[in-house]
Amino acid sequence: MNEKTIIVSNRLPVRIIEKDNEYTFIPSEGGLATGLSGVYKSGNSIWVGWPGIDVPEERQQEVIEKLSHLNLYPVFLTQEEINLYYEGFSNEVLWPIFHYMITYANFEQSYWESYKSVNQKFADATKKVMDQDDRIWVQDYQLMLLPGILRSVHPKSTIGFFNHIPFPSYEIFRLIPWREELLQGVMGSDLIGFHTYDDVRHFVSTATRLLPVKSSSNVLVENDRSVVIEAFPMGIDAEKFENLPNQPDVKEEIELLKQGRENIKLILSIDRLDYSKGILERLRAYEMLLQQNPEYLEKVELYMIVVPSRDSVAQYKSLREQIDQFVGNLNARYRTLNWNPINYFYRSFPINVLSSLFSTAAICLVTPMRDGMNLVSKEYVASRVQNDGVLILSEMAGASKELTEALIVNPNNLNDIKNAIIKGLEMPLAEQQERMTSMRAIVAKFNVNHWVNNFITKLNEVKESQNSLKTKHAINSIREKIVENYKNANERTLFLDYDGTLVGFSGDIDQATPNEELLNLLNSLISDPKNNVVIISGRRHETLQNWFGDLDVNFIAEHGAWQKYRGNNWTSLPLLTSAWKREIKTLLDTYTDRTPGSFVEEKSYSLVWHYRKAEAGLGDLRANEIVSNLRVLAADKGLKLMPGNKVIEFKNMEVNKGKAALNYLHGKTTDFILALGDDYTDEDIFTALPQTAFTVKVGNTSSAAKYYLVDYKEVRQLLWALVE
Numbered sequence: 119m120n121e122k123t124i125i126v127s128n129r130l131p132v133r134i135i136e137k138d139n140e141y142t143f144i145p146s147e148g149g150l151a152t153g154l155s156g157v158y159k160s161g162n163s164i165w166v167g168w169p170g171i172d173v174p175e176e177r178q179q180e181v182i183e184k185l186s187h188l189n190l191y192p193v194f195l196t197q198e199e200i201n202l203y204y205e206g207f208s209n210e211v212l213w214p215i216f217h218y219m220i221t222y223a224n225f226e227q228s229y230w231e232s233y234k235s236v237n238q239k240f241a242d243a244t245k246k247v248m249d250q251d252d253r254i255w256v257q258d259y260q261l262m263l264l265p266g267i268l269r270s271v272h273p274k275s276t277i278g279f280f281n282h283i284p285f286p287s288y289e290i291f292r293l294i295p296w297r298e299e300l301l302q303g304v305m306g307s308d309l310i311g312f313h314t315y316d317d318v319r320h321f322v323s324t325a326t327r328l329l330p331v332k333s334s335s336n337v338l339v340e341n342d343r344s345v346v347i348e349a350f351p352m353g354i355d356a357e358k359f360e361n362l363p364n365q366p367d368v369k370e371e372i373e374l375l376k377q378g379r380e381n382i383k384l385i386l387s388i389d390r391l392d393y394s395k396g397i398l399e400r401l402r403a404y405e406m407l408l409q410q411n412p413e414y415l416e417k418v419e420l421y422m423i424v425v426p427s428r429d430s431v432a433q434y435k436s437l438r439e440q441i442d443q444f445v446g447n448l449n450a451r452y453r454t455l456n457w458n459p460i461n462y463f464y465r466s467f468p469i470n471v472l473s474s475l476f477s478t479a480a481i482c483l484v485t486p487m488r489d490g491m492n493l494v495s496k497e498y499v500a501s502r503v504q505n506d507g508v509l510i511l512s513e514m515a516g517a518s519k520e521l522t523e524a525l526i527v528n529p530n531n532l533n534d535i536k537n538a539i540i541k542g543l544e545m546p547l548a549e550q551q552e553r554m555t556s557m558r559a560i561v562a563k564f565n566v567n568h569w570v571n572n573f574i575t576k577l578n579e580v581k582e583s584q585n586s587l588k589t590k591h592a593i594n595s596i597r598e599k600i601v602e603n604y605k606n607a608n609e610r611t612l613f614l615d616y617d618g619t620l621v622g623f624s625g626d627i628d629q630a631t632p633n634e635e636l637l638n639l640l641n642s643l644i645s646d647p648k649n650n651v652v653i654i655s656g657r658r659h660e661t662l663q664n665w666f667g668d669l670d671v672n673f674i675a676e677h678g679a680w681q682k683y684r685g686n687n688w689t690s691l692p693l694l695t696s697a698w699k700r701e702i703k704t705l706l707d708t709y710t711d712r713t714p715g716s717f718v719e720e721k722s723y724s725l726v727w728h729y730r731k732a733e734a735g736l737g738d739l740r741a742n743e744i745v746s747n748l749r750v751l752a753a754d755k756g757l758k759l760m761p762g763n764k765v766i767e768f769k770n771m772e773v774n775k776g777k778a779a780l781n782y783l784h785g786k787t788t789d790f791i792l793a794l795g796d797d798y799t800d801e802d803i804f805t806a807l808p809q810t811a812f813t814v815k816v817g818n819t820s821s822a823a824k825y826y827l828v829d830y831k832e833v834r835q836l837l838w839a840l841v842e
């Protein structure tokens with residue numbers, strides 16, 4: 119197999135320089151580029167992305183060729199596309215929304231149109247270099263539609279998506295006018311990665327509320343495809359940051375920085391210019407420190423690097439002006455002839471200067487309002503080869519989930535930040551070392567290679583388990599075998615569950631009446647004298663009688679409490695008491711009273727608490743309460759408590775579909791058994807039946823059944839295939 123990996127991101131990991139009409143490409147040293155270099159530089163793997171400049175059409179072929187030597191493939195974007203798709207949709211819609219700055223969002227229709235067409239452009243470029251067995255890894259929020267587009271062209275390919283910024287809660291995400299399309303796009307992936315488990319939770323709950331998907335912990339199932347959502351906290355090239363302080367040029371920089379600052383402690387702050395980074399709040403906290411604790415005047419110095427970014431966007435421009443003003447004002451008020459409270463730089467620096475600052479700073483102050491991960495905090499930790507220094511870290515940064523030994527602050531609480539600075543300035547060396555040593559171990563272990571390997575390994579795993587599931591899909595591989603066995607059999611028994619199996623799942627339990635097609639299908643099955651058709655359901659026997667009374671079929675109702683075999687009358691299991699029902703019903707009513715949309719259904723030997731129509735989430739919460747509060751009482755009364763599809767059923771332990779199915783088979787010489795069911799209660803049938811039976815679960819969640827079908831439509835397809 120010659121499968122390769124294709125990385126796709128908005129930007130290629132190179133800088134292009136045009137000099138004397140000649141293009142030169144300088145590989146980027148950023149963390150992502152370094153981490154992924156092992157992937158895209160090996161074999162015939164490739165990285166697809168925008169080269170970062172506007173290349174005139176007549177020179178595009180030349181750029182394609184030059185980049186191909188670096189295993190890179192360009193997507194050429196026009197200035198207008200950059201304005202609308204990148205600056206517009208990515209940075210003025212997704213960025214503010216995902217960082218909870220909802221008032222900054224600008225829902226321009228033209229941005230969205232461009233986002234769609236540019237994602238298509240990336241797909242077209244990817245298709246040019248892609249084979250259907252390739253592994254694709256899409257990076258970040260600029261390309262949320264790409265997995266979906268690629269999936270529609272190559273349904274079998276392996277696609278991963280990683281979101282580098284936070285994923286907001288459903289309440290925020292739902293504000294986006296094009297929310298479903300965005301989610302559908304990402305759901306084209308097999309694996310979706312985020313930095314933190316909180317992002318995972320938000321994505322799963324958002325998807326289950328906005329799309330017709332089902333979730334089972336961190337797996338989302340859409341039709342017959344399952345998508346895994348997982349946290350992969352990104353790391354840095356820790357070794358590089360550990361080694362830098364030993365380089366002669368960095369040592370020199372460190373000496374220069376220390377000169378004349380023997381009694382001054384450096385506080386370091388490094389960010390891209392962005393309103394999510396909490397720069398102004400940080401400045402205010404620093405101002406509070408100087409105001410309220412004058413003992414630190416001339417004892418501390420804030421080194422603040424703000425890397426220029428997006429400053430053509432109004433909000434960024436205004437943020438820059440506010441920072442300029444604040445710093446100028448504060449310095450003017452507090453500076454002395456030989457001390458400057460803030461050393462502010464609006465520019466970027468080479469990595470060796472950054473390293474010297476990381477090495478010299480007594481405190482690194484990282485206080486974003488929201489941050490997917492924040493790599494600066496990890497870079498500071500990795501640079502502290504003496505194990506000293508203090509990291510002050512916002513709880514809103516993904517990194518705070520790993521770097522728990524930092525001084526964690528709420529970036530909105532200026533007092534909290536100020537106190538953390540004081541604590542950091544006064545922290546005894548032993549405590550600094552203890553905290554730093556433990557953080558350094560984490561940063562070293564969970565480095566960027568670890569992140570890449572974890573993601574790729576999981577992506578392969580997800581694909582393998584999907585493939586093994588495919589072999590159980592009864593419509594493909596196994597259908598012919600079932601049909602053939604059916605044909606050759608002399609006496610057949612078909613156990614057919616009703617809701618979710620023969621019909622779709624309906625919000626209203628009385629709305630699930632059989633339609634004409636289903637009645638025709640059942641009639642065709644029944645008319646073959648070799649067939650015993652058994653409708654085996656949890657429904658009340660009266661309901662089945664109403665719906666199918668005219669049908670000469672076998673019934674097992676209420677999970678086996680009632681049965682009616684062909685030509686006979688309804689009978690119920692002997693000696694079952696239902697005295698427990700009053701007590702349990704009273705208790706269940708207390709949950710119904712607190713859960714609009716829920717209700718209790720009473721059957722002869724069971725009670726069912728239904729919550730299909732309750733608010734999403736609230737129903738599950740109550741169901742969990744019921745299970746944990748009533749489990750012991752139920753067992754005492756000889757009841758089985760069964761959580762099903764939006765229901766919880768209390769029923770007599772004696773009653774279950776498995777026993778009922780075996781009772782039915784007793785004394786028969788059946789040589790073909792087919793059992794179809796979608797629910798928890800059908801698992802009893804699957805486990806009770808002999809090994810030779812064809813057991814088929816409807817829905818591809820885990821089951822004791824040997825095979826599965828996607829939905830009731832596939833069930834009907836299979837049954838029609840038998841009679842035809």
Ligand code: GDG
Pocket residue numbers: 149282283352388389390423425465466467468469472489490491492493494495497
């Ligand atoms: C996004 C998410 C997530 C900074 N100044 C200079 C410079 N840098 C480097 C830092 C660091 C990188 O830039 C910034 O990374 P962050 O993670 O802090 O922030 P974003 O750029 O917003 O990144 C973020 C990240 O994606 C990865 O998934 O952590 O949450 O927002 O590496 O060192 N590098 C140089 N000169 C500078 O002046 N050379």
